[in-house]
Amino acid sequence: MAIAAWRLSLSTLILLPFFLWSGGPSKLLEMGRRELLVLATVGLVLAVHFATWITSLSLTSVASSVVFVHVDPVFVALVSNFALGEKVGKRVAIGMGVAFAGAVVIAVGDMGLGGGSLLGDALSLVGALALGTYILAGRRLRQSLDLTTYVTPVYAVSAVALTLGGIAVRVPMLGYDAPVLSMFAAIALVPMIFGHTFYNWALRWISAPVVSVSLLGEPVGASVLALLVLGEAPGLLTIIGGAVTLAGILLCAYRPEGR
Numbered sequence: 001m002a003i004a005a006w007r008l009s010l011s012t013l014i015l016l017p018f019f020l021w022s023g024g025p026s027k028l029l030e031m032g033r034r035e036l037l038v039l040a041t042v043g044l045v046l047a048v049h050f051a052t053w054i055t056s057l058s059l060t061s062v063a064s065s066v067v068f069v070h071v072d073p074v075f076v077a078l079v080s081n082f083a084l085g086e087k088v089g090k091r092v093a094i095g096m097g098v099a100f101a102g103a104v105v106i107a108v109g110d111m112g113l114g115g116g117s118l119l120g121d122a123l124s125l126v127g128a129l130a131l132g133t134y135i136l137a138g139r140r141l142r143q144s145l146d147l148t149t150y151v152t153p154v155y156a157v158s159a160v161a162l163t164l165g166g167i168a169v170r171v172p173m174l175g176y177d178a179p180v181l182s183m184f185a186a187i188a189l190v191p192m193i194f195g196h197t198f199y200n201w202a203l204r205w206i207s208a209p210v211v212s213v214s215l216l217g218e219p220v221g222a223s224v225l226a227l228l229v230l231g232e233a234p235g236l237l238t239i240i241g242g243a244v245t246l247a248g249i250l251l252c253a254y255r256p257e258g259r
Contacts, residue, residue: 001166002173003184004050008159010188012152015197019152027149039150042137043157045130051162053127060120062226063234066219067102067242068124071249072132074099079136095251102245105237135203142204151200155192219246 019025028036056065074096141150166173176184219242226232234242 001051001055001162001169001171002176003187004047004054005159005162005166005173006181006184007050007187007192008047008155008162010185011192011197012155012159014188014193015148015152015155019148022146022148024149024152027145028153038137038141039153040157042134042141043154044161045133045137046154047158047161047165049127049130049134050158051165052123052130056120056123056127058120059123060117061234061238062230062232063219063223063238063242064117064121065124066222067238067245068121069127069131070219071099071125071245072128072135074249075129075132079132091251095248097248098251099245099248102241102243102248105241105244135199138200138203142200147197147201147204151197 031039053065053069056069138150163173223234223242227234
């Protein structure tokens with residue numbers, strides 16, 4: 001919770017000058033109460049994503065966590081079917097089945113690591129649901145809002161929610177030394193500003209499913225980094241299940257040009 005809160009708080013501070021320079025406050029004042037409520041809700045959804053996913057990293061392997069958190073394209077397809085009336089086709093249905101089979105393989109492998117690993121997997125899935133909702137909402141809101149007017153209040157609401165949540169569960173929010181604070185700053189600058197914020201920029205022109213698919217490189221990259229930096233080698237079942245799950249997600253979300 002502390003990592004998530006610091007990540008969003010520092011990201012908000014980095015974006016604040018650009019938000020003020022672009023006239024963000026006046027733009028928010030011109031928005032209706034309903035639009036402001038939607039922005040705040042998206043911020044809360046983002047808080048749920050980071051609170052559950054980052055917590056999962058202390059319970060399960062990096063490989064399992066990042067595979068599960070990126071099943072969001074499957075949730076996007078389901079939401080499109082039930083909420084937007086876009087029928088799930090045969091290819092998408094097959095992809096869902098393949099992704100589920102891969103997830104089962106990973107879960108079977110994690111069962112041997114104890115209940116904590118399965119809890120971590122479950123938290124990653126909650127994070128995936130929140131991520132899918134966040135991307136879908138961003139796709140709609142970015143059609144009418146410029147980048148800083150959208151992301152700054154969303155990140156700010158998320159930061160406040162995560163800080164209050166951390167205090168509620170008695171997580172120390174202050175008192176970290178310089179090396180830890182520098183890592184918080186690196187997380188805010190690299191994956192948040194140059195990661196999430198760039199994805200939000202792209203959502204104005206690129207569909208949510210395509211953006212979701214573009215995130216599929218993260219499980220591979222994160223697993224390689226976990227091996228090199230943490231010495232954390234994924235098990236055979238995690239590798240097999242992860243590959244199957246990613247293939248299923250790709251089937252769900254890939255849309256050939258013109259379709």
